[in-house]
Amino acid sequence: QLDYLIALGTHxxxxxxxxxxLVGVPAAKRAERYPNVQIFNHHWDQPSWLRHIGTIPRAEASQLTAGLLAEDVPIVLNRLIFDYNHLIICxxxxxxxxxxxxxxxxxLFPGIAGPEIINFTHWLGALVxxxxxxxxxxxxxxxxxxxAAEYVxxxxLSICLVLQGSALHGIYTGACVETFNAAADLSASLNIITKPHTFQRVLAAPAEIYDDLWTAAKAMYKTEPAVADGGEVIIYAPHLTEVSYTHGxxxxxxxxxxxxxxxxxxxxFQDVPGTIKAHSTHVKGGGTYDAETNTETPRIHVTLATGIPEERCRRINLGYLDPRRINPREWEGREDEGLLYVPHAGEKLYRVPAEC
Incomplete structure (x- = not known):
């Protein structure tokens, strides 16, 4: 029996x-050709689908996070894993x-996990x-x-794939930590682009596979390090009409x-899930906030050129630009002017040397 559980996290x-x-075979043909194979969605927010397998104690959590977060971390995973003798992560x-x-x-975390560790790890990422x-x-x-994986x-068995675009460059199989380390080294050499200088404006155009801002925001995350202080990232995605289908x-x-x-x-904000706060600050980027004057100063500006209405963009504290006013071709070949155009944004990380 070989079944598949889609590691959705909170998607x-x-x-x-x-x-x-996704699998390239319609359901009817799958049932005919592979009658013993099932495909399941993960349900992170349905307790009946989940099981608690342990807790990382507060003191250990503090040690692991260099003191950033000191609280117990309940480890909750999809209960389906207990129906099988072996788990393969791919x-x-x-x-x-x-x-x-x-x-x-x-x-596993957050792929097939429950909300507690998902919120913990995402907020931890926001703090860093x-x-x-x-x-x-x-x-x-x-x-x-x-x-957390040690509690499973x-x-x-971990299978780590390293791609550049759609081209496969490496497959690493074995224990989780060793395969990840090797795959991350190769991925870094293929999927990180170092530019010689920062840019004042970046036009980041995510692929249409990203159907809401929650996923398309990778266009911001992966270009932010190459943007100069006071600069701007424009997420150009006319096909996007929703902020998040799950968390909007x-x-x-x-x-x-x-x-x-x-x-x-x-x-x-004590009752706002860590995942939401993390997504919020990841999209907004670095910056400062003065509580006495209620003044927020982001390091860069983030502007949406999407199908999301201007009123909603302003309400959620992002800039707006009519996508009909943008011609991506006009951005090409202008890096010396401080303008960077990134098609298929979200696939590769852009950054600059530390001294820039």
């Missing part, structure tokens, strides 16, 4: 048509805004900041993920803000 369950496209390794790199045990996490192999978040009561109502209430906006108002 929406995939509909049958989407699963058909997925790509790319620079990632929360964990440093995707891949390996990250497909995306700028100091993305493209870094050893992060506090990755340490928590690897420690089934043998684990919460984001409408909270908006997008720099990290210190939340840190200096803990009581106000």
């Amino acid at each position: 929406q369950p995939m509909e049958e048509e989407a699963i058909d496209r 997925g790509p390794v790319f620079p990632h805004e929360v964990a440093g790199f995707s891949g390996g045990a990250k497909y 900041t995306s700028m100091h996490t993305i493209g870094v192999k050893d992060t506090p978040i990755r340490r928590v993920i690897h420690r 009561p089934r043998p684990l 109502h919460l984001i409408d209430e909270v908006g997008y803000h720099v990290r210190d906006y939340f840190l200096k108002q803990p009581a106000r």
